[in-house]
Amino acid sequence: MTPDFHALGLSAPLAQGATAAGFGTPTPVQAAAIPAVLRGADLLASAQTGSGKTAAFALPLLQRLIDDPSQRQSNHARALVLVPTRELAVQVGGVVREVARHLTPRLRVVEAYGGVSINPQMQALRGGTDVLVATPGRLLDLADHNAVKLDAVQTLVLDEADRLLDLGFADELARVLALLPARRQNLFFSATFPPAVEALAASLLHDPVRVSVAESPIHTPDIAQRAIAVDTARRTELLRHLFADQGWTQALVFVATQHAAEHVAAKLRQRGLYATSFHGGLSQGARQQTLAEFKNGQWDMLITTDLAARGIDIAELPVVVNYDLPRSPVDYVHRIGRTGRAGQSGEAISLVTPNNAAHWRLIAQRQGLNLPLERVAGFEPTGVEVATAPARTEAQGNGGIKGKRPSKKDKLRAAAAQASKPGGSSA
Missing domain, CATH: 3.40.50.300 (P-loop containing nucleotide triphosphate hydrolases)
Structure with a gap:
């Protein structure tokens, strides 16, 4: 029998928020990921699209924030969710904000993405934020303006990790990683994990829990x-x-x-x-x-x-x-x-x-x-x-299918290794 959200280790207000947001019974990826994230483990989670990956990281991430006695600091982010597109930033931020609605004290959630004025985002970050959902380019712009500091980030989430490693994101991702503290929790979520993502995970994740939810007749779209x-x-x-x-x-x-x-x-x-x-x-x-x-x-x-x-x-x-x-x-x-x-x-x-x-x-x-x-x-x-x-x-790439060029993979692995201090990141 599938446990409810409270049985997975979430507080009553957070479980209530999940229900109010339309999350009924935990999906397989949520049931597997939530307890692991709550334990502080690094995570490499693969599940088909539409399987509930956002709630699988949002719920335990919020639980760990409310359990942590430290307070947010001016211009600092406590948790960082990196996403590849503006639309996904808005959507993920909306989910996080919705499930956190019943929490006391209230947690602050900020979305940051390009295509709009940077000034309102800079103002929103002045008092610090508990969860920052951002695209890499705009995040680096904010960091360059000293509008946000990432040296206090406790948890890093890469959502749609394979897209984040597409051409044009690798260099930005390496720059973001260099701004993060060495000791942090890392959560990688994606529907697919091509070799470039596996290489990055190997260099950044510390003894990660692997969650791979295969499609079943019940959950197959x-x-x-x-x-x-x-x-x-x-x-x-x-x-x-x-x-x-x-x-x-x-x-x-x-x-x-x-x-x-x-x-x-x-x-x-x-x-x-x-x-x-x-x-x-x-x-x-x-x-x-x-x-x-x-x-x-x-x-x-x-x-x-x-x-x-x-x-x-x-x-x-x-x-x-x-x-x-x-x-x-x-x-x-x-x-x-x-x-x-x-x-x-x-x-x-x-x-x-x-x-x-x-x-x-x-x-x-x-x-x-x-x-x-x-x-x-x-x-x-x-x-x-x-x-x-x-x-x-x-469809050109490796073997006739679009893929990651070996030189790109090598560059990404080297950049990730340089961004990680000796000993790697940990929970």
Whole structure:
């Protein structure tokens, strides 16, 4: 029988906060992670998207803060949660604040991310904060302005750790690690742990508890996956046809680039659908407004880059469409994980063109998928499959799949080792 949150070691007010925030019975990752974090152990936790990873670190992190007699200091953070995107910072901060709502004394939670003015964030940090949820770039900006000091951080959480090690984050992460105290608790959470994350974990974590929650029939998302063959030039027409023919109420559509998001959204609007784009080129205010409008049902389709592939929770989203195929099987998992959440069913459709057919077979092989390549009447492809070389280039990395370059991994391992003092970090 699965224990409740109180039985896992959380105080009554915190367990009450978890219930009020909509967390009923602890999920497998929560049941395994919470006691380990409460003991002060370092943690390496892997579980599928939508499994409750945020609460798995937020709840015990808050418990350890309220049990600690030390008080927050001006301009200091007691706990740091690093996330890869602005949207995830807002979402994680909201969860932490919600489950802490019933605590006395109140804990302070601050979110820090780019795309908005830094001044309000600097002001929020003047009196110090108990939990700082931040993207690496904005965190370093705040540190450079002496708005926050990280030498008193007791717990570091890397949420979506694999994304944090994507190209562009490795150097920033190494700089952040150099600002942290050597003795601290480290919690790594992600749906996947590629070699670069394992290398960083080996250099930073001290005798970590490993939590790996395999999918089970009870907890596996109910997502019906399909692959449809179509010529590249007819994808937009097919998308419009499917929306009407399948009776979708909404769809989240993934494309490869910001330009494609704008272009496809414009073409769909010309064809009578309420479609809009969502990508990193928009201002933070525009992104928040667009996402809120989509969640409220004001848009039929949200055409997005991989910005929306992680950390964004859209209740009862019926379908995800890969208009452009993801670059890797890992990205495929995160994309389709936006549907079929919280016990709901969902559908994921990939549009397979002659240009990317070889890449689709590679993704399907890596994911263990055996999907028939469907053809929709009136949209049968007429193009001829291209040679495999272009498909490999589209997904280029290690072994034909996007991955971490060895030189990058070596640089990350060296930077992490330099940031860690002799003896490593500990609980």
